Amino acid sequence: MYKNKKISVVIPCNNEERGIELTFKRIPRFVDEVIVVDNLSRDKTALIAKKLGAKVISEKSKGYGFALKSGIGATKGDIIITVDGDATYPVEDTKQPLDYLINENLDFVSCSRFPLRNHSSMHWQNLLGNKVLSFLMKVLFLREFKDGLSGMWIFKKGIYKYLTPLSSGWNISEEIKIKAYLCPEVKFDEYRINYHPRFGQSKVWPLPVGLQNIFYLFYLRVHGV
Ligand SMILES: Nc1nc2c(ncn2[C@@H]2O[C@H](COP(=O)(O)OP(=O)(O)OP(=O)(O)O)[C@@H](O)[C@H]2O)c(=O)[nH]1
Numbered sequence: 518m519y520k521n522k523k524i525s526v527v528i529p530c531n532n533e534e535r536g537i538e539l540t541f542k543r544i545p546r547f548v549d550e551v552i553v554v555d556n557l558s559r560d561k562t563a564l565i566a567k568k569l570g571a572k573v574i575s576e577k578s579k580g581y582g583f584a585l586k587s588g589i590g591a592t593k594g595d596i597i598i599t600v601d602g603d604a605t606y607p608v609e610d611t612k613q614p615l616d617y618l619i620n621e622n623l624d625f626v627s628c629s630r631f632p633l634r635n636h637s638s639m640h641w642q643n644l645l646g647n648k649v650l651s652f653l654m655k656v657l658f659l660r661e662f663k664d665g666l667s668g669m670w671i672f673k674k675g676i677y678k679y680l681t682p683l684s685s686g687w688n689i690s691e692e693i694k695i696k697a698y699l700c701p702e703v704k705f706d707e708y709r710i711n712y713h714p715r716f717g718q719s720k721v722w723p724l725p726v727g728l729q730n731i732f733y734l735f736y737l738r739v740h741g742v
């Protein structure tokens with residue numbers, strides 16, 4: 518519990534046996550439940566997560582979006598936090614963005630990795646892709662998103678019904694932020710965080726994923742969210 522709120526952490530994982538333990542161990546003690554969504558991992562991710570005490574859910578449809586949606590759906594907390602299983606997002610520093618959410622009476626805080634504090638923590642291709650995508654989001658939706666692709670979100674479970682993402686893959690990241698910003702019932706902001714170098718192998722193919730993200734942004738702009 519944190520300030521009388523039950524806190525859930527959701528971690529989508531596809532073959533993250535090298536990062537899941539450190540990710541889990543960094544989670545603050547006030548967190549009430551940790552849900553690891555194992556998405557067809559062929560390594561020991563699920564076994565390690567179970568041993569550490571996480572609730573492990575198995576998602577059989579492959580995709581970052583599928584995994585996040587089933588993880589969020591299984592939470593019992595009042596406030597949900599999402600992070601990767603690769604030990605990149607500073608879940609140990611959750612208190613600051615969480616306080617920001619509570620004190621400013623916000624509903625959705627997207628944790629921004631930019632400006633980057635540790636330049637070796639992000640591959641230049643990811644950096645470039647993030648910058649292009651965030652710029653496009655600004656042009657298309659008239660709001661500055663410092664980090665349009667951050668995977669660390671902190672939000673009140675009660676507002677999730679306004680956001681219900683449709684994306685099953687990587688697009689969920691920009692979809693949920695744009696919806697949170699545009700939805701009149703949801704107060705959205707970003708909060709700057711640290712970012713650590715990755716453990717284990719990346720699951721992203723930067724060029725195809727980047728292009729797909731760009732098309733999706735135009736689709737959202739034209740069709741509405
Ligand atoms: N459940 C599930 N998780 C996935 C899938 N693809 C990636 N992930 C997880 O989603 C998180 C984000 O993927 P990453 O490879 O870290 O992507 P990224 O953070 O954009 O880039 P890097 O950290 O540089 O690799 C990680 O915890 C992955 O294990 C998937 O298909 N299903």
Ligand SMILES: [Mg+2]
Nearest residue numbers: 601603605715
């Ligand atoms: Mg990652």
